[in-house]
Amino acid sequence: MAKRAVLLLAHGTPATVDEIPEYLRNVVSGRPMPQHVVEEIQHRYSLIGEPKGHSPLTELTMEQAELLRAELARAGVDVPVYLGMRNWRPYIADVVKQMRADGIEEAAVVCLAPQNSRTSVGLYRRAVLAEAGGMRFDFLEGWAGEPLLADAFAERLRVAVLRFSSETSEPVHVLFTAHSVPVRTVEAAAPGGDAEGKPIHWPTAKPGAEAVADPYSVEAKLTARLVAERVPEVAAWSFAFQSQGASGGPWIGPSVEETLDGLAAQGVKAVILQPIGFLCDHVEILYDIDIAFREHAAKLGMRLERPxxxxxxxxxxxxxxKLSLEGVARLASAQG
Known part of the structure; x- marks a missing residue:
């Protein structure tokens, strides 16, 4: 029987401000990054974490891997769990090499980015395959519609909605978000439908040309809808993309800022923002939401909180x- 494992893949970030330049070179695959962008991101990191200037993403991701190991052990499954990061240590390449050294022949691969995009899952996959050798993988492309994922977000959201509703006399609007991606990632897409089944039109796709759709935008909105359906206390909700990049051309929207502007114009005074594209705290939550978006909302006369x-x-x-065991089972079936 083949020796199998589970491999978790994640974004990864450094722990300190001083490591930001090296980290950003990894994010943009070595392309030059304007110095003012580097300094701005260092500034944002300096304002978050405990102590200040510390991103908890890597530690939290490692904790999630430990919780998975414990969950598998409770299920009586003796499968090792590895964790690799694209942009920081432990790097995916190093982890896959270690797996081969450990004699692992097959692995169920789960990305800690539920919504599939070429800019995240696609890059993770490429990094795995580059070091795969003769290893075989069951690579889960995306799990945006997994009911348990929606349950996890809904559990957090319900607590926040009930608390916020008791503190304010205003109706609470929920704004779901996911990290934006460059427009070029999704613009050449085949006809399809959004989370509500409505047609999606991609104006830059040439008629009759073969194109491959990036499912990210559709999958992000699907997760948001599934979460909202599980929290009946949510009377109204909307969706926006956050943390648009500072370089590389246009990024998909609407942005959080323009969405908040629109809600304020409608008279909304209380907003709960839940980022359903992120599985743990990091700078896009601790700075972008807790500091920048909250300040933007306050200027509009709105109170903004998050679960x-x-x-x-x-x-x-x-x-x-669940996802890991399903992947392991598919590998076993293929061998069978």
Whole structure:
């Protein structure tokens, strides 16, 4: 029988401000990064974390891997769990090499980015395959529609909605978000439908040309809808893309800022923002949401709060175990 394992893949970030330049070179695959962009990101990192200037993403991701190991052990499954990061240590390439050295022949691969995009999952996959050698993989492309994922986010959201509703006399609007991606990632897409089944039109796709759709935008909105359906206390909700990049051309929207502007014009005074594209705290939550978006909302006369991030959510550990075991079972079946 083949020796199997589970491989988790994630974004990864450094722990300190001084490591930001090296990290950013990894993010942009070595392309030059304007110095003012580097300094701005260093500034944002300096304002977050405990102590200040510390991003908890890598530690939280490692904790999620440990929770998965415990969940698999409770299920009586003796499968090692590895964790590789694209942009920081432990790097995916180094982890896959270690797996080969450990004699691993097959692995179920789960990305800690539920919504599939060429800019995340696609790059993770490329990094795995570059070091695969003769290893075989069951690579989960995306799990945006997994019910347990929606349950995990809904559990956090319900607590926040009930608390916020009791503190304000205003109706609470929920704004779901996911990280934006460059327009070029999704613009050449085949006809399809959005999360509500409505047609998607991609104006830059040439008629009759063969194109491959990036499913990210559709999958992000699908996760948001599934979460909203599980929290009946949510009377109204909308969706926006956050944290658009500072370089590389246009990024998909609408942005959070313009969405908040529109909600304020409608008279909305209280907003809960839940980022359903992120599984743990990091700079795009601790700075972009907790500082920048909250300040933007305050200038509009709005109060903005967010639910606790999933981080060590037991339901998240359960869904990771479910996805991992399904991948291992597919590998066993293929061998069978």
């Amino acid at each position: 606790e991030s999933l981080n060590g959510s037991p339901i998240l550990a359960q869904v990771l175990a």
